[in-house]
Amino acid sequence: MGNPKAFLDVHRQEAGYRPIHDRIHDFGEVEQTLNTRERKLQASRCMDCGVPFCHWACPLGNKAPEWNDALYKGEWEQAYRLLASTNPFPEFTGRICPALCEKACVLNRFNHEPTTNREDEAAIVEAAFREGYVQPRVPVRNGKRVAVVGAGPAGLAAADVLNRQGYAVTVFEKNEAAGGLLRYGIPNFKLNKAIIDRRIRLMEQEGIEFRYDNPLPIPPRGEGVNGLMAALNEQGYSTSTSGEAGWGVIIATGTPTARDLPIPGRSLKGVHFALELLSQQNRVLAGMEFSKDERITAKGKNVLVIGGGDTGSDCIGTAHRQGCKSVTQIEIMPRPTEGPDDPQNPWPNWPRTLKTTSSHEEGCTRRWNINTLEFLGENGRLTGVKVQEIEWKPAPVPGGSPAGSPPPRPQMVAKGEPFVIKAELCLLAMGFLKPDHPQYPESVFVCGDAANGASLVVRAMASGIETARRVDSYLRTAK
Secondary structure, eight states: OOOTTHHHHOOOOOOOBOOHHHHTTSOSOOBOOOOHHHHHHHHHTOOOOSSOHHHHHOTTOOOHHHHHHHHHTTOHHHHHHHHHTTOSOHHHHHHHOOOHHHHHOHHHHHHSOOOOHHHHHHHHHHHHHHHTOOOOOOOOOOSOEEEEEOOSHHHHHHHHHHHHTTOEEEEEOSSSSSOTHHHHTSOTTTSOHHHHHHHHHHHHHTTOEEEOSOOOOOOOTTSOSHHHHHHHHHTTOOSTTHHHHTEEEEEOOOOOOBOOOOOTTTTSBTEEEHHHHHHHHHHHHTTOOOOTTTOOOOTTOEEEEEOOSHHHHHHHHHHHHHTOSEEEEEESSOOOBOOSOOTTSOTTSOOOBOOOOHHHHTOOEEEESEEEEEEEEETTEEEEEEEEEEEEEOOOOTTOOOTTOOOOOOEEEEOSOOEEEEOSEEEEOOOBOOOOOOOOOTTEEEOTHHHHOSOOHHHHHHHHHHHHHHHHHHHHHOO
């Protein structure tokens, strides 16, 4: 490395967020950037580790030590080439990835000041676009085609890899624009949608075709695939000789079904899935109009968010920007440890510790061990939510657990009396159900969240890349 002792002299410095009083009035990205000198100093902190655990922790296998070294030396183009060799869309992960690599960083074990890999990654790719290092490359076509169903991070990653290998790739997307969760689930204050548009323009210039407002029927388990095959046939993919025709299909439709909460009062006006709010707000910012009855807004309302994950956090930030009166977030699970270490999941694994996001900093009452009992309302509209404090106790096992068997799941036990949280808007952010697919023909592959259930964007991208390799292997041997 260029400066092997920098980690001893240079402390971790994050760019931080825009001031709260400024950022809550718009949907601009909240994260700031360091200047070039400070960014190089941060890159210099990356050690010449004997075992770089960041390689292991990153689902994409990003070569952080290599591109951090190039960045420190001012070799921006080389840094970008190294970064792009493993990561097709560093402008996305550089903004929204939780940076698994940083928690596995040896410096995190040393003094809890890991290298700022995520911010360095964002700086490298933005410099690459700014300086013109990113240019469209149109490959020589190999005469074979691939249909990708779904333009989220997994589908885009698969399409990018296969296009560069010479396949004619068509991406079918049910929505009016590409991005999937990136566009419709992540607020603009975390990821400006112009960043997605820039990448899609580049992919189009490289020959990838996008067909929007084009939903293809993805059958659930137990149903046949004739509908999907017929729809592909109508789109120009003949199903009679799939292998001989030299084409394959990738299903990358994510996890479209949110986990519901079927308790009394669920039908009251004011109770919504989190993505109903988030996707509509992003569409409004893109210029789409909604009627007064269609519009979901937190303006002047007490908001309750059920679910303690990132989606719930995004709802909090959105509610503030819409002008809410108050926000409360509840979670049925216990409060995580304060950290920075997690004894139950030690380094270099990801620590399950309390996470405070930029949205939480903007103002929010957070409570754990809360079970939701009933939605309350008047004249068909939500006015409050009845909840119950609980605690988790080990489940009794008569005679003890058999040797080698997993411990029984803890039991939820009520604690105290139920109480009511005042709310005129309640957002359900409790995760998504893993899709259950039928048996597809051998020319059809499933990737990303559609295959593995809801997870991180970086994992979806890694799955898309791996699936693209499997498709390539299949089509190379298909007769």
